[in-house]
Structure formats: C-alpha cells, structure tokens
Amino acid sequence: MMNFQSLKFRIIALGVTLVVLGIGLRLVFALPFAQDQLRDLAASQQLSIASYIAHDIDHSIVARQTLIGELAGILPPALVRRPDELTAWLKERERLNPLFNGGLLVIHPDGNGTLASYPAATGREDLDFSGREWFQAALKADAPVMSRPQREQAGGDPIIIMAAPVRDASMRVVAVLAGVASLDAPGFLDRLQENQLGATGGFLLISPADKLFVGASDPSMILKPTPPQGVNLLHDRAMAGYRGVGVTVNAEGVEELSAMASVPSTGWFVVARMPTAEAFRPIAALRGFWLKSTLLVLVVTLAILLFMLPRILRPLTEAAQAMREMADGEFELRPLPVRRNDEVGSLALGFNYLVARLREKEAALRASQDRMEFMAHHDALTGLFNRPMLEDRLQQAVARAEHNGTRFALLFCDLDGFKPVNDRYGHNVGDAVLVQVATRFSEGRRQIDTVARLGGDEFVILLADLDDAHLDAVSVARHYLATIGAPYDVGGITFTLSISIGIALPQGPSLSGSQILSQADMAMYQAKRAGKNQFCLFDEETGDCVAEPSSAAQALDVPTRAA
Numbered sequence: 001m002m003n004f005q006s007l008k009f010r011i012i013a014l015g016v017t018l019v020v021l022g023i024g025l026r027l028v029f030a031l032p033f034a035q036d037q038l039r040d041l042a043a044s045q046q047l048s049i050a051s052y053i054a055h056d057i058d059h060s061i062v063a064r065q066t067l068i069g070e071l072a073g074i075l076p077p078a079l080v081r082r083p084d085e086l087t088a089w090l091k092e093r094e095r096l097n098p099l100f101n102g103g104l105l106v107i108h109p110d111g112n113g114t115l116a117s118y119p120a121a122t123g124r125e126d127l128d129f130s131g132r133e134w135f136q137a138a139l140k141a142d143a144p145v146m147s148r149p150q151r152e153q154a155g156g157d158p159i160i161i162m163a164a165p166v167r168d169a170s171m172r173v174v175a176v177l178a179g180v181a182s183l184d185a186p187g188f189l190d191r192l193q194e195n196q197l198g199a200t201g202g203f204l205l206i207s208p209a210d211k212l213f214v215g216a217s218d219p220s221m222i223l224k225p226t227p228p229q230g231v232n233l234l235h236d237r238a239m240a241g242y243r244g245v246g247v248t249v250n251a252e253g254v255e256e257l258s259a260m261a262s263v264p265s266t267g268w269f270v271v272a273r274m275p276t277a278e279a280f281r282p283i284a285a286l287r288g289f290w291l292k293s294t295l296l297v298l299v300v301t302l303a304i305l306l307f308m309l310p311r312i313l314r315p316l317t318e319a320a321q322a323m324r325e326m327a328d329g330e331f332e333l334r335p336l337p338v339r340r341n342d343e344v345g346s347l348a349l350g351f352n353y354l355v356a357r358l359r360e361k362e363a364a365l366r367a368s369q370d371r372m373e374f375m376a377h378h379d380a381l382t383g384l385f386n387r388p389m390l391e392d393r394l395q396q397a398v399a400r401a402e403h404n405g406t407r408f409a410l411l412f413c414d415l416d417g418f419k420p421v422n423d424r425y426g427h428n429v430g431d432a433v434l435v436q437v438a439t440r441f442s443e444g445r446r447q448i449d450t451v452a453r454l455g456g457d458e459f460v461i462l463l464a465d466l467d468d469a470h471l472d473a474v475s476v477a478r479h480y481l482a483t484i485g486a487p488y489d490v491g492g493i494t495f496t497l498s499i500s501i502g503i504a505l506p507q508g509p510s511l512s513g514s515q516i517l518s519q520a521d522m523a524m525y526q527a528k529r530a531g532k533n534q535f536c537l538f539d540e541e542t543g544d545c546v547a548e549p550s551s552a553a554q555a556l557d558v559p560t561r562a563a
C-alpha cells in the first residue's frame with residue numbers, strides 16, 4: 001500500500017506536480033500563442049486564395065472588356081451595311097480569340113435587333129436591346145461597358161454582356177458591338193464554380209451593386225439574391241466595402257472563416273469560405289497532440305520515477321532495516337556499509353560515527369560497572385574481599401554446614417602494634433605494609449577459602465569444607481603467625497610485625513554468621529590480652545577462649561630501620 005508520508009510518494013508527487021505545472025504553463029501561455037499563430041496563418045492563407053481567385057476573375061473580365069473595346073475600335077463602320085461580311089468578320093475574330101462563348105453581336109444603334117451575330121442564334125436579330133441598361137450605357141460610353149449578371153433570355157444560362165460603341169469617322173455611333181460570355185464558360189468563372197476550398201469550403205462571387213451571387217461553388221446559388229441586411233453581419237460589412245478576414249455563422253448555422261477580396265474591374269468581391277472546424281483543424285490537432293504528449297510525458301515520468309526511486313532509495317531502506325534489527329537486538333551494533341558518496345552514504349557515515357561513539361561509551365560504562373562491582377565486593381587498598389563479601393561467604397558456609405554437615409573455621413587476625421608504624425613512618429608506609437600483609441594472607445590459600453579485610457589492620461580468613469576443622473585451623477593459624485611475622489621492607493625501612501588470631505570453630509547448626517564472627521573476634525581479643533603474637537580458640541561449650549601460644553610467638557619490638 002502506498003504510504004503518503006513516504007519520501008518515495010513525495011518525490012513522485014513533486015515530479016508529477018512539476019511536469020503538470022510545466023505542461024500547464026505551456027498550455028496557458030504557449031498553446032494560445034500557437035493557436036493565434038495558426039489562426040492567423042489559416043486566415044491569411046484563405047485571404048491569399050480569395051485574392052488569387054479575385055485576381056483571376058478580374059483578369060478574365062478585363063481581357064473580355066479589352067477585347068470588346070478593341071474589336072469595336074477596329075470594326076470597319078462600312079461593314080455595318082454588309083451583314084454577310086460583318087458576320088464573317090465576327091467569325092474570324094471570335095475564332096482568333098474565343099472569349100465570348102455566348103456569341104458576338106453587332107446591334108443596331110437604335111437597339112432594334114442585330115445587324116449580325118456569330119455564332120448565329122435564332123431570335124436575336126429581332127430582339128429589342130434599346131431598353132437594356134448596358135446598351136444605353138454603351139451608346140454613351142467611350143470605354144466598354146458590362147451588363148449586370150443575368151440569365152440569357154433564350155437558354156437561361158447565367159451570362160454577362162460586354163458592349164462597346166462602333167463609331168464612324170465622324171464619331172457617330174453606327175452600331176453597338178456586344179459579346180456574351182456565359183459565366184460558367186471555360187476559363188471564365190469555372191475555376192470559382194468547379195473548385196471547393198478544402199473538403200467542405202467553397203467560393204462565392206458577389207456583386208454588391210446588384211445584390212446578387214454572380215458565381216458560387218454551389219451552382220444553385222448563382223444569380224440568387226444575397227441575404228438581406230441584418231442576417232449576416234460579416235456579409236453586411238463586406239457589402240459595405242470591408243475586405244479581409246472574419247468569422248461568421250452562415251445560414252445553416254455553421255461557423256465559417258470567410259476571406260473577402262475585391263475584383264476591381266467590376267466592383268464584385270470573392271468570398272473564400274470554410275467552416276472553422278476545418279480551417280482551424282490544425283489547432284484542434286495541435287491541442288490534441290499537446291494533450292496526448294502531456295499524458296505520455298506524465299506516464300513516462302511516472303514510470304521513470306517508479307523504476308528509479310526504489311533503486312535510489314534502496315540503501316536508505318536497507319540502512320533503516322539494519323538499524324531496526326540492531327535496535328531489536330537481532331544483530332549487535334555495527335557500522336553500516338557506505339556504498340555511495342551521496343546523502344544516503346553521508347547518513348550511513350553519520351550512523352557509523354554514532355555507533356563508534358556508542359561503543360566507546362558502552363566500553364567506558366562497562367569498565368565503570370566492573371569497577372563498581374569490584375568495589376562493592378573488595379577492599380580498595382588491598383584488593384581482598386570486604387566485609388559484605390565475607391558475610392556472604394560466611395552465610396554460604398553456614399548453609400553448607402547445615403545442609404551437608406561440613407565444617408569450617410573462621411580466623412580473626414589483627415596486627416599487633418601497627419599504629420606505631422603509621423605514627424613513625426606515615427600512613428603511606430602503613431598502607432604499603434597492609435598491602436604486603438594482604439599478599440601474605442593470600443599466598444598459598446585454597447580456592448575455596450576466603451581472605452577478607454574488615455578495615456584498619458583487621459583481616460578475616462574463612463577456611464571452608466575442612467576435614468578436621470580444629471587441626472586445620474590451628475595449622476593455618478601457625479602458618480600465618482610465621483608468615484606475617486617475617487620481616488617487612490618498605491622503601492628501605494625494615495621491621496617486623498606480629499598478629500593475634502582468634503579462631504571460631506562452629507559445631508552446631510544454630511549459629512549465624514555474625515555470631516561466629518563475634519566468637520572469632522572475642523578469641524582474637526583474648527589472644528591480645530594473653531600477650532599478642534598468638535592465637536586463641538573460642539570454646540563454644542564454655543564460651544571461653546583458650547590461648548595456644550605459637551611456636552613462632554615472640555615479643556613485638558619497635559620497628560627498626562634497615563641499615
């Protein structure tokens with residue numbers, strides 16, 4: 001289960017946040033900019049197309065106007081009275097430059113019928129042109145004129161008529177030369193009508209003066225009236241003279257991008273229109289691509305983080321695991337391996353330093369505990385057992401005696417005349433003597449025996465598990481009288497000392513340790529009273545102390561300095 005507090009989750013969350021933030025900022029700032037650029041590009045492309053078409057139409061119109069003007073200028077006025085020759089002349093010109101697929105007509109100056117026409121079209125010769133706007137204009141104009149777009153009376157095809165006056169030498173109009181061009185004639189407006197813009201867009205050619213669609217990609221619109229004012233605002237603006245690009249909603253409710261370009265020679269304008277859904281499709285594609293790439297970047301980022309993070313953090317989790325195991329006591333405290341020179345490695349180094357310090361403190365604590373333990377059971381000066389330890393051993397001996405019937409003896413020893421040593425040579429010398437005395441008491445003792453110093457110059461020896469308690473105790477007492485009585489040498493000072501020993505030999509089970517110690521003490525005092533340098537035995541039955549002068553007994557002399 002994902003731990004939301006974990007470092008891994010936080011790094012992943014940070015990574016995802018950064019990616020989303022980066023992409024979000026791009027979407028907020030860069031995408032609208034790119035969209036505007038694409039929108040402008042689509043609009044300018046559409047305007048270019050509209051301008052190209054408009055220029056093409058203008059060129060076609062001008063070419064026809066020029067041709068009709070030139071033909072009117074070179075038509076020999078004399079031919080006006082020779083219809084056959086006039087027809088032949090027209091035929092020859094039309095074959096040379098077939099811009100008027102609806103035919104060339106030479107109209108009587110009063111407008112009643114034609115003088116000649118090519119190709120011949122039935123009924124034209126009797127038509128009355130006098131009331132036609134373009135005919136009237138042609139009579140007065142110096143330059144060629146053009147009719148409004150209209151349907152041909154005979155066939156109903158959409159046409160325009162170009163006309164120019166034919167004048168004689170005295171500049172009198174002798175005829176009007178007219179050329180009929182079908183709007184969908186090849187090379188005229190066919191490019192506009194046959195082509196679509198993109199997949200769903202198209203073109204319109206509009207005459208604002210006539211409020212008519214002159215041409216359209218959709219043939220059904222040709223020569224239909226334009227929408228009334230107020231229906232389409234962009235159309236209204238274009239009708240009023242606006243040329244450029246705009247977005248509008250057409251009659252079917254489809255939003256369109258429309259570009260308007262003028263056809264200067266006629267006052268018409270071309271509309272290149274395309275649904276915005278198609279025109280701005282690259283923008284939608286761009287947005288879609290950005291969203292998909294965002295998703296991809298997110299997925300890849302997540303995948304990389306999920307793959308890499310456990311590997312990067314593995315030393316950390318291993319270190320934590322090792323620390324936990326050490327804390328639980330599964331392993332002893334030990335340094336962690338430092339595998340990498342990074343933050344995790346530095347953490348391991350820090351932990352190892354902590355381990356080293358802990359080990360040092362642990363060792364110091366153990367030494368201190370050992371020392372305290374020793375002090376609790378030993379005499380600080382001589383290293384012999386102290387009183388509590390003696391009492392403990394004595395209690396054990398009493399228990400064993402009660403339980404097993406074993407015998408033991410307690411020897412209470414007190415140095416004779418120790419005070420003068422202190423007084424004469426100082427406490428340090430006294431201490432050194434006490435240490436030597438302790439050594440002599442300890443030498444040759446059995447493992448089970450206990451030698452303790454009670455304090456001052458008092459020593460107690462517990463002889464445990466004796467076969468013959470009396471004999472053994474006396475024997476040891478004699479031994480001590482001899483060894484302690486041997487000369488001492490402390491820093492060149494030599495002297496002798498003796499001891500008085502009180503011996504307790506408990507026989508019954510009912511005595512406590514302190515009672516036995518007290519018996520030995522009393523016996524020791526008895527030995528002192530009896531002259532020192534000897535031992536006394538406490539008699540349990542009488543409660544008396546029996547002195548047994550030692551063979552080693554001798555008078556305690558004042559210590560002498562060595563020579």
Ligand SMILES: Nc1nc2c(ncn2[C@@H]2O[C@H](COP(=O)(O)OP(=O)(O)OP(=O)(O)O)[C@@H](O)[C@H]2O)c(=O)[nH]1
Binds near residue numbers: 381414426427434
């Ligand atoms: N140097 C030294 N002297 C101590 C220590 N503890 C006690 N003493 C001295 O040892 C002496 C023991 O006194 P006593 O046993 O009365 O003197 P003593 O001269 O041995 O007298 P008797 O036992 O009657 O022969 C005293 O002077 C204490 O001050 C110690 O740790 N070091």
